[in-house]
Amino acid sequence: NLKSVTTKINLPPGSFGWPFLGETLALLRANWEGVPERFVRERIAKHGSSLVFKTSLLGDRMAVLCGPAGNKFLFGNENKLVAVWWPTPVRKLFGRCLITIRGDEAKWMRKMLLSYLGPDAFATHYAATMDVVTRRHIDVHWRGKEEVKVFETVKLYAFELACRLFMSLEEPDHIAKLGSLFNIFLKGVVELPIEFPGTRFFSAKKAAAAIRVELMMIIKARRVELEEGKASASQDLLSHLLTSSDENGRYLTEKDIANNILLLLFAGHDTSTVSITLLIKSLGEHPDVYDKVLKEQLEIRKAKEAGELLKWEDIQKMRYSWNVVCEVMRVNPPVVGAFREALVDIEYGGYTIPKGWKLYWNAASTHKDKANFEDVTRFDPSRFEGAGPTPFTFVPFGGGPRMCLGKEFARLEVLAFLHNIVTNFKWDLLIPDEKLEYDPMATPVKGLPVRLHPHRVD
Numbered sequence: 001n002l003k004s005v006t007t008k009i010n011l012p013p014g015s016f017g018w019p020f021l022g023e024t025l026a027l028l029r030a031n032w033e034g035v036p037e038r039f040v041r042e043r044i045a046k047h048g049s050s051l052v053f054k055t056s057l058l059g060d061r062m063a064v065l066c067g068p069a070g071n072k073f074l075f076g077n078e079n080k081l082v083a084v085w086w087p088t089p090v091r092k093l094f095g096r097c098l099i100t101i102r103g104d105e106a107k108w109m110r111k112m113l114l115s116y117l118g119p120d121a122f123a124t125h126y127a128a129t130m131d132v133v134t135r136r137h138i139d140v141h142w143r144g145k146e147e148v149k150v151f152e153t154v155k156l157y158a159f160e161l162a163c164r165l166f167m168s169l170e171e172p173d174h175i176a177k178l179g180s181l182f183n184i185f186l187k188g189v190v191e192l193p194i195e196f197p198g199t200r201f202f203s204a205k206k207a208a209a210a211i212r213v214e215l216m217m218i219i220k221a222r223r224v225e226l227e228e229g230k231a232s233a234s235q236d237l238l239s240h241l242l243t244s245s246d247e248n249g250r251y252l253t254e255k256d257i258a259n260n261i262l263l264l265l266f267a268g269h270d271t272s273t274v275s276i277t278l279l280i281k282s283l284g285e286h287p288d289v290y291d292k293v294l295k296e297q298l299e300i301r302k303a304k305e306a307g308e309l310l311k312w313e314d315i316q317k318m319r320y321s322w323n324v325v326c327e328v329m330r331v332n333p334p335v336v337g338a339f340r341e342a343l344v345d346i347e348y349g350g351y352t353i354p355k356g357w358k359l360y361w362n363a364a365s366t367h368k369d370k371a372n373f374e375d376v377t378r379f380d381p382s383r384f385e386g387a388g389p390t391p392f393t394f395v396p397f398g399g400g401p402r403m404c405l406g407k408e409f410a411r412l413e414v415l416a417f418l419h420n421i422v423t424n425f426k427w428d429l430l431i432p433d434e435k436l437e438y439d440p441m442a443t444p445v446k447g448l449p450v451r452l453h454p455h456r457v458d
């Protein structure tokens, strides 16, 4: 007499799709075709729940929480019901750093990093450095050129800028060497973690090891320079982390610093490359918006001495320009979404999400839902005026305790670039309506070639 006890769990509606692959291909296909919101939208329509559905992605059972309510729930329950989670290749490649640890230790590490990158610290000190690097980049890579491929050029800029602000690297060969290792590394982050010679993941792991060796050498040399008074404690992120402790006198270890710099270089350079590239695309498509941005930037420029660098106060004045950037990120969020793990059985929307399941929130579907934005397909920066969108409908940087750590860095970087590019050039898009694909981030398929028309404004 076998007694079987079956407890019926009321799982969210939805389908696990194929064995192992689950519905991964449907998600990837929507991204490749440039409509990342389609995956969520189709399943909401099919399963009849606009709050949550189940699926299986990347080999894991997953609940997708939809819309502002889902975003609010996930952002508000970090370390209580859910915790940040990244797919296996990410965890394997990064080692111990902010995104692979949780709880109090993660809170501590985030605080240490925010003492450099946080809104109070960063913008007030580093606007001028951003401006210097941006001007140099434009002089070398844009001025005197008739045509530029925006994506690859801006990618150089974002990497150079991060290398300068994190580690004071300036030497082009050194940056290029690190950059080429980094490109191999990036290709393995969104792959299956198969450790076999020849796979992208295998090469990425080797590249990560080589980058770590390089970073450790830079860190050790810097420690000596600091001791000998040849480097300053505030010159960049690296000096800051080596010389700052918490209130109990605890410092990040050298290995922690190396892993977190690797993370920041990763998290911070493709995201801003994509944002700037799409901004240039949108301004090319909307000359009226370009004119208004130029007007705002010229007012800022004219209030300054010739050659004077941007300051924090100037960045604060770029109100309309920032609304334009926000609208660009609304229409094409650079990060489509991110994951969490259920720490306990979760009751949500009348369903149970079992402990251990992964959860997914998705910016693209929230940003493109007509329930959240009036005239949702229209490019309209004015929707960010006044009180702006309702809470949790506009989430390009996520939210809650895991909100993007580099938001301030990104804001400054994009605006410093915008200031310098519009005050020097107008441009035409050489491929009108160039298609975007998400792999995993929005990229124009031909790299956004533009024709430049320089203008003098001072």
Ligand code: HEM
Residues within 6 Å of the ligand: 084, 098, 099, 110, 117, 263, 264, 267, 268, 269, 271, 272, 275, 333, 334, 335, 338, 339, 395, 396, 397, 398, 399, 401, 402, 403, 404, 405, 406, 407, 409, 410
């Ligand atoms: C426009 C550019 C950017 C966008 C749209 C963006 C977006 C995001 C999003 C959506 C998340 C949250 C993921 C989650 O919910 O788990 C995130 C996390 C993060 N971002 Fe950004 N990001 C940008 C630029 C940057 C930059 C420039 C840096 C570094 C300087 C950076 C560093 C990070 C880090 C370290 C995290 C992880 C935070 C944590 O787990 O505590 N990001 N970013």
